[in-house]
Amino acid sequence: MLHTTSTAPAIAADQLVKRYGDFTAVDGITFQVAGGEAFGLLGPNGAGKSTTMRMIAAVASRTSGTMEVAGLDPQQEGPRVRARLGVIPQQDNLDEELTVRENIIMYGRFFGLPRKHLASKADELLEFAQLTHKAESRVEDLSGGMKRRLTIARALVNDPDILLLDEPTTGLDPQARHVLWDRLFRLKETGTTLVLTTHHMEEAEQLCERLIVVDHGRIMAEGSPKGLIREHSTREVLELRFGMDRNPQIAAELEPVLVAADIGHRHIEVLPDRLLVYAADAESALERIHSTGHRPVTSLVRRSSLEDVFLRLTGRTLID
Structure with a gap:
């Protein structure tokens, strides 16, 4: 066929x-x-x-x-x-x-x-x-x-x-x-x-x-999956968990620190259970965060995905 x-x-x-x-x-x-x-x-x-x-x-x-x-x-x-x-x-x-x-x-x-x-x-x-x-x-x-x-x-x-x-x-x-x-x-x-x-x-x-x-x-x-990720997200994403009650406050504290760093930082997304830090170099973003004295309960560096594209475009995740 x-x-x-x-x-x-x-x-x-x-x-x-x-x-x-x-x-x-x-x-x-x-x-x-x-x-x-x-x-x-x-x-x-x-x-x-x-x-x-x-x-x-x-x-x-x-x-x-x-x-x-x-x-x-x-x-x-x-x-x-x-x-x-x-x-x-x-x-x-x-x-x-x-x-x-x-x-x-x-x-x-x-x-x-x-x-x-x-x-x-x-x-x-x-x-x-x-x-x-x-x-x-x-x-x-x-x-x-x-x-x-x-x-x-x-x-x-x-x-x-x-x-x-x-x-x-x-x-x-x-x-x-x-x-x-x-x-x-x-x-x-x-x-x-x-x-x-x-x-x-x-x-x-x-x-x-x-x-x-x-x-x-x-x-x-x-567009193509790669094209959409390139257009609407960053190469890498850093996922951080500090505890749900602390996420908005810590995001506000980290934003100026990351903006000042030369790591290709774009923005921080605050979700109910975690923070998503969008940067070209997520490992460097994590190092900079540690240098400020912030210690997340968990951290994960991963590549950006279509989930991030959807979150950026709509403000919510695909499973909402």
């Missing part, structure tokens, strides 16, 4: 709006996804990511704006759009009473695919998902990671041009998450267009070539 990239966008949305009564879930967002691209929507729960995915998948109508998926308007040509898509919902919706193989074959029948074709296609997809040894097992006997891989394999039965993944690794342990990422990397190599929502910063950095940061239904920033 090799998909070639196209100059026309796989998905194009312009001033897309979705309202539910007085509540605006998606508030005038504009973006494009190139064919063969891995594109992400990053934001906390309730940001409008899943609603946007439902409009792309032609299962929710838009209030206003325009959208094209594979050159088609999903609101006007829903069945044709859905035939070009593979959809991975947040919650697995597998048939627990069928076997692993039967889940793939029965799903393929919804697309009108012949059983003879589906027999060989199921073998191919089970191998891709590393589930060949579970082919005759019932779904209820699978682990969470196996169920997630089966859901992806099933969504590929119609050779979709675009794969939509809504929070694909939620609830998985780290090992299962990395196995799933490996499967998605393989799909990227075939040229399949991947569109995923996530509130996991590492997932977005690992999988997405480009992404939009979404909050309250609006796009806060757009």
